[in-house]
Amino acid sequence: MFTKSELRKYAETLWWGLSTARINPYKPGDYVLLRFDTDALPLAEVMFDLLMEKGLNPVPRQNMTANMEVSFYGKANEQQLTDIPSGDKEFMGGLNGLISLIAPSSLTHLQDIDPKKIGTAAVARKFMREIMEGREQTGDFGWTLCIYPTKALAESAGLSMEEFKEQVVKACFLDDDNPPARWDDIFNEAEKVKAWLNSLDIEHVRVQSENTDLIVVPGEDRRWLGVSGHNIPSFEIFLSPDWRGTEGVYYADQPSFRSGNYVEGVKLTFEKGVAVKTEAKVGDEFVAKQLTLDEGANRLGEFSLTDRRFSKINAFMANTLFDENFGGEHGNCHVAVGASYADTYAGDQSTFDKAKKKELGFNDSALHWDLVNTEQKTVTATLKGGEERVIYKNGEFQYE
Numbered sequence: 001m002f003t004k005s006e007l008r009k010y011a012e013t014l015w016w017g018l019s020t021a022r023i024n025p026y027k028p029g030d031y032v033l034l035r036f037d038t039d040a041l042p043l044a045e046v047m048f049d050l051l052m053e054k055g056l057n058p059v060p061r062q063n064m065t066a067n068m069e070v071s072f073y074g075k076a077n078e079q080q081l082t083d084i085p086s087g088d089k090e091f092m093g094g095l096n097g098l099i100s101l102i103a104p105s106s107l108t109h110l111q112d113i114d115p116k117k118i119g120t121a122a123v124a125r126k127f128m129r130e131i132m133e134g135r136e137q138t139g140d141f142g143w144t145l146c147i148y149p150t151k152a153l154a155e156s157a158g159l160s161m162e163e164f165k166e167q168v169v170k171a172c173f174l175d176d177d178n179p180p181a182r183w184d185d186i187f188n189e190a191e192k193v194k195a196w197l198n199s200l201d202i203e204h205v206r207v208q209s210e211n212t213d214l215i216v217v218p219g220e221d222r223r224w225l226g227v228s229g230h231n232i233p234s235f236e237i238f239l240s241p242d243w244r245g246t247e248g249v250y251y252a253d254q255p256s257f258r259s260g261n262y263v264e265g266v267k268l269t270f271e272k273g274v275a276v277k278t279e280a281k282v283g284d285e286f287v288a289k290q291l292t293l294d295e296g297a298n299r300l301g302e303f304s305l306t307d308r309r310f311s312k313i314n315a316f317m318a319n320t321l322f323d324e325n326f327g328g329e330h331g332n333c334h335v336a337v338g339a340s341y342a343d344t345y346a347g348d349q350s351t352f353d354k355a356k357k358k359e360l361g362f363n364d365s366a367l368h369w370d371l372v373n374t375e376q377k378t379v380t381a382t383l384k385g386g387e388e389r390v391i392y393k394n395g396e397f398q399y400e
Helices: 004-021 038-053 066-075 078-082 088-093 115-124 126-137 151-157 161-171 179-199 284-290 354-360
Strands: 031-036 057-062 097-102 142-147 202-209 213-216 236-239 247-252 256-258 261-263 266-271 274-279 300-306 332-338 368-373 377-383 388-393
Touching: 004 038, 004 097, 004 142, 004 179, 031 038, 038 057, 038 097, 066 078, 066 115, 078 115, 088 126, 115 126, 115 284, 126 142, 151 161, 179 236, 247 368, 256 368, 261 284, 274 284, 300 368
Parallel strands: 031 057, 031 097, 097 142
Antiparallel strands: 202 213, 202 377, 213 247, 236 300, 247 266, 256 261, 266 274, 300 332, 332 368, 377 388
């Protein structure tokens, strides 16, 4: 699939992402969890080798195969679904980094499994994400992830393996002599956009497209983030809004695969911050069940925009990592129902506890599901003084 040179460049790009994503620099002896799907083994081996060169302690762990997941979610009783092996909590508490290599062999293998069972397992493991989030806030942890092309991904996206690989190569700049340097350029340009957005005293934004008319309230003590190294690739600029201010209709024209299920044409209607109505052209029942996973599953945890000038992705990739960074003709807007991102809090991260999150309207959930709109759209910000300003139009931020 990839040449030795491309694999090395991919690994170096992931190292750029991991290093950029952490506040404090990595030092020899730090522990980095290298989590990978079976088909991503070629990249995992090169990544492991690079981490060894850096003097770190890589901890390789292979994810469950598709057949294992069918067995686990299909046959597990309540105890098996929620059981956490001894030592996992302590292991997560001592980690300094995480690299995830996503290479699914199937995207629909869980379509006959009750989504509630998948949700039960996710809720039981939510504390692990909270541990990592807390360590990230103190600068002791960083993470990044990527995808490795598979037949299942390519077929689901309607692309040949070569076409799928080409999207990955150009999106991650693996055809450049020095991909990390190219990412530095994107990072610096994104800094300008974030500085501009963070300088605006926004009361709320309104997203309007053919099928979307949504009000999103950024909320107090928020900051726009993006191109942080967390995802490879990542071109989005986002924040976690005050979920309580969400009103209107959001439509995801781009399909989505989640937990072994395919959904298309998701339409959410929000009133007083809550999705009171869910619809979908395909997968309506699954969507409804996902948004009842827990109390926060039907609220917004993220609002994001991608500038088409940053992203070279111009095809549906059947994977959220790429699809939420779609560039194409009109760029994209995406929202996530479920968990918010604590690092979009603009204050002192070390003081950002659960009480503060609740007070400021940061959403809490075991779910985080990105839903993408690629329609031609205009995003208008209403500033706190009443002035209206178009901040995004024709797929581009209006910051120049």
